[in-house]
Amino acid sequence: MRYLSVITLLWAFSFSLIGVYLAGQVDAWFSVLTRVCFAAMVFLPFLRTKHLHPKLAIKLMTVGAFQLGLMYCFYYQSFLYLTVPEVLLFTIFTPIYVTLIYDALHKQFSPWYLLSAVIAVLGAAVIKFEGINQHFIIGFLIVQGANLCFAIGQVGYKRIMEQEQADIPQHTVFGWFYLGAVCIAVPMYLLFGNSAKLPTTSLQWGILVYLGVIASGLGYFIWNKGATLVNAGALAIMNNALVPAGLIVNIVIWNHNVDYPRLIIGGGIILLSLWFNESWIKNKVTAQRQTQKTSS
DSSP states (O other): OHHHHHHHHHHTTHHHHIIIIITTTSOHHHHHHHHHHHHHHHHGGGOOSTTOOHHHHHHHHHHHIIIIIIHHHHHHHHTTTSOHHHHHHGGGGHHHHHHHHHHHHTTOOOTHHHHHHHHHHHHHHHHTGGGOSHHHHHHHHHHHHHHHHHHHHHHHHHHHHHHOOSOOOGGGTTHHHHHHHHHHHHHHHHHHOOGGGOOOSHHHHHHHHHIIIIIIIIHHHHHHHHHTTSOHHHHHHHHHHHHHHHHHHIIIIIOOOOOHHHHHHHHHHHHHHHHHIIIIIHHHHHHHHHHHHHHO
């Protein structure tokens, strides 16, 4: 858990750095490209072939393409439609996706998890009740695309490491994860990038380097390594620890004009969905599955 906790604190600043200094100022596709390229450069020197086989390389590139490449493509676009607090709150669905995907890989499913998602949707509606329009809905759906890709990537990586027989030093193969993300970022920038909106200040370049080398380069390796050391339930919970951490950083340092009553009520409903999921739904699902195993 300590790996996940450390990266939660690290990533709490990333939302605001993107929303305040990059979104709408620096081309989002260029931001994605530079971030994954800087991250790849951190781990490419550590690549070794001793514990690697072609199938493993392809799997790692695939999860990297989802968790970093496609996720960032959605994630950076969402800031063009939503505020930083909204983006943060709408990541609340990621733990549900983590649980559902992990269950699907183990050929299990429970519709009860969808109930907590419905409650979370109600919370999102409260936050923006007077301002729900096509612009807001598009932003909401874009964040869900990012959440889904992030969940697929981390659950996929956890599954890959569970299936590998050898005790692989993960830093010697993790470069393939970033190469998978680069394979997504390069064509997306070539197709949709705007060369007229490149960084113009040293601050913007500094933020891109920080996000690439530290937040992505070190962050995703430590997060995914931590994911292999905990169960799926703990992984799902830690995904939501990003929400309060990121909100506190954004409101205290950058955002002083928040509609606090609406944010508190809507955020409370969303957090209620998490409590409902963790304290009641998971227990109910566990009891059902134990009953099914006993009867079979």
